[in-house]
Amino acid sequence: MTPTAIRRWSWIHKWSSLICTLFMLLLCLTGLPLIFHHEIGHLLGTEVEAPELPAATPRISLDRVMETAIARHPGKQGMFVSQEPDDDRVWYVTLADTPTSDKDLKQVAVDARTGQPLAEPKLDEGFMHVMHSLHVDLFAGLPGTLFLGFMGVLLMVAIVSGVVLYAPFMRKLDFGTVRRDRTPRTRWLDMHNMLGIVTLAWASVVTLTGIINTLADPLIDLWRSDQVSEMTSQYKGLPPPARMGSLQAAVDAATALEPEMKIRFIAFPGTSFSSPHHYGVFLRGESPLTARLFKPVLVDAQTAQVTDSRALPWYVTALLLSQPLHFGDYGGTTMQILWALLDLATIIVLGSGLYLWLRRGTRTAENSRQAQPGSMPRGAPAQSPLLSRESR
Amino acid sequence: MKRSFLQMWGWPIAIAVSTLAGLIAGLVGDGGWDLLAAIALGVPALACIWLGTRRRGQASRAP
Numbered sequence: 001m002t003p004t005a006i007r008r009w010s011w012i013h014k015w016s017s018l019i020c021t022l023f024m025l026l027l028c029l030t031g032l033p034l035i036f037h038h039e040i041g042h043l044l045g046t047e048v049e050a051p052e053l054p055a056a057t058p059r060i061s062l063d064r065v066m067e068t069a070i071a072r073h074p075g076k077q078g079m080f081v082s083q084e085p086d087d088d089r090v091w092y093v094t095l096a097d098t099p100t101s102d103k104d105l106k107q108v109a110v111d112a113r114t115g116q117p118l119a120e121p122k123l124d125e126g127f128m129h130v131m132h133s134l135h136v137d138l139f140a141g142l143p144g145t146l147f148l149g150f151m152g153v154l155l156m157v158a159i160v161s162g163v164v165l166y167a168p169f170m171r172k173l174d175f176g177t178v179r180r181d182r183t184p185r186t187r188w189l190d191m192h193n194m195l196g197i198v199t200l201a202w203a204s205v206v207t208l209t210g211i212i213n214t215l216a217d218p219l220i221d222l223w224r225s226d227q228v229s230e231m232t233s234q235y236k237g238l239p240p241p242a243r244m245g246s247l248q249a250a251v252d253a254a255t256a257l258e259p260e261m262k263i264r265f266i267a268f269p270g271t272s273f274s275s276p277h278h279y280g281v282f283l284r285g286e287s288p289l290t291a292r293l294f295k296p297v298l299v300d301a302q303t304a305q306v307t308d309s310r311a312l313p314w315y316v317t318a319l320l321l322s323q324p325l326h327f328g329d330y331g332g333t334t335m336q337i338l339w340a341l342l343d344l345a346t347i348i349v350l351g352s353g354l355y356l357w358l359r360r361g362t363r364t365a366e367n368s369r370q371a372q373p374g375s376m377p378r379g380a381p382a383q384s385p386l387l388s389r390e391s392r
Numbered sequence: 393m394k395r396s397f398l399q400m401w402g403w404p405i406a407i408a409v410s411t412l413a414g415l416i417a418g419l420v421g422d423g424g425w426d427l428l429a430a431i432a433l434g435v436p437a438l439a440c441i442w443l444g445t446r447r448r449g450q451a452s453r454a455p
Contacts, residue, residue, distance in 0.1 A: 166404075167400055170395075170400060171395060171400075172395075175399075175400075175402070175403040175404070176403070176439070176443040178443065178444065178446075180447070191444060194440075194443050194444065195440055195444065197404045197407075198404075198407055198436050198439045198440050198443065199436055199440065200404065200407075200408055200411075201407070201408035201409075201411035201412050201415075201436070202411050202415075202433075202436055205411075205412070205415055287420075287421060287422075288418065288419055288420070288421060288422060288425075289419045289420065321419075324418075324419065325415060325419075330418050330419060331418035331426045331429045331430060331433075332426050332430075334426070334430040334434075335418060335426070335429060335430060335433065338430065338433045338434060338437045341437040341440065341441070342436060342437055342440070345437070345440040345444075348444075
C-alpha cells in the first residue's frame with residue numbers, strides 16, 4: 001500500500017470512529033445488561049412466572065383473556081396480544097387508548113389456563129427500560145433510532161478501514177502479538193489491532209444487523225402500504241367496523257389455515273401490524289430459525305373469515321433474521337456469555353482507539369526518539385526489521 | 393521482509409470463518425447445533441482472552 005493510500009485510509013478510520021465511538025461505547029455498555037434481560041428480570045422479580053399446573057390443563061378463550069385485561073384498565077382497548085416462544089402459559093395483553101397510541105400503554109400478563117391476571121409488566125420504567133431506551137432510541141423516538149443507525153453505518157466504515165489498515169500495521173508482527181514491554185501506547189495499539197481483527201466477523205454482523213434493526217419501523221410501514229393494502233384492497237373506503245367479533249374465533253380461523261404453526265402475536269385492527277378491518281394473526285414455526293419468521297394471517301375482525309395470508313416480503317424477513325443475530329438470544333446461556341465477552345472485547349477496541357487518538361501527540365515524539373515498528377504509520381510505515389525482531 | 397498473504401491473513405480468516413459458522417449453526421437447530429455454535433463462537437472469544445492476557449515469555453515460545 002502506498003503511503004498516500006495509508007494516509008487516506010487512516011483519515012477515514014480516524015474520523016468515522018471518532019464520530020461514533022462515544023455512542024458505540026454507550027451501545028456496548030447498555031447492550032450488556034440487555035443480553036441477560038430475562039435473567040435480570042428474574043432476579044429483579046419483574047419476570048412473569050406462571051403457576052405450576054398440570055401440562056394438559058386446557059387453555060381458556062382469548063375473549064376471556066381480553067376481558068381480564070380490560071377489567072384492569074377500563075376504557076382502554078386491545079392493541080397486541082402475544083406469547084413468548086418458550087412459554088405458552090401466559091398471554092401478554094397490551095392495551096392503549098387507541099390502536100396507534102405510543103404512550104400510556106399498559107400491559108397485563110394473563111394466565112392462559114385460568115384467566116387470572118398474573119402481573120402488569122411496566123413498559124416505561126425501571127432499570128431495564130432505561131437501558132433499552134438508551135440502546136434503541138436515546139429516548140428520542142424514531143429520530144433517535146435512525147441517528148443510532150447512522151452511527152452504526154459509521155462504525156461499519158471504521159471496521160472496514162480498520163481491516164484495510166491492519167496489513168500495513170502488522171507487516172512485521174506475528175498474528176496476535178501484544179508488545180507488553182513497550183510504551184503503553186504501543187501496547188494499546190497492539191491490543192486494539194489484535195482484538196479488532198479477532199472480533200471482526202462478530203462485530204460486523206452485530207453492527208450490520210443493528211443497522212437493519214434501526215429500520216424496523218419504516219420497514220413495517222413499507223410492508224403495510226405495500227402488501228397489507230393489497231391484501232385488504234376489497235375493504236378500501238369502507239368505514240372501520242363499529243364492533244369487533246370474537247378474537248378467539250379469528251385466531252381459530254388463522255390456526256386452521258396453518259395447523260402446524262404457533263401464535264407469536266396478534267395485532268388488533270388499526271395497529272401498524274394489521275388493517276382497520278382485520279386482526280393480524282402472526283404465526284411462527286418451531287425451529288430456532290422459523291420461530292423468528294412470521295406468517296401473517298389477516299382475519300376479518302367482524303366475520304372471523306380469513307381474508308388473506310402471504311409470506312412476508314424479503315425486507316421484513318431480513319429484519320426478522322437480523323434480530324437474533326443482533327441479540328445473541330438463540331443459542332442458550334453459553335451463547336449469551338460469549339456475546340457478553342465479545343461485547344467486552346469491543347468495548348476495549350473502542351476505548352483503546354479513543355486512547356490512541358488522545359495520546360496521538362506522543363507518537364511523533366516517541367517515533368523520532370526510537371523507531372516503533374508497527375506503530376501508526378504516518379506517511380511511510382516505519383522500517384526497522386531489527387527492532388521488530390527484538391520485540392518478539 | 394514482507395509477510396506472505398497467509399502469514400498475514402491466515403488466522404484472521406480462520407477466526408472469521410469460525411465466528412460466522414457459529415452464528416449460523418445456532419440458527420439451524422437446537423441441541424447439537426447449539427453446542428457447535430458455542431464451540432465455533434468460542435474461538436474468537438477465547439482468542440481475545442488468550443492473546444490479550446498471555447505473557448511475553450509465552451509469546452516467544454509460540455510457534
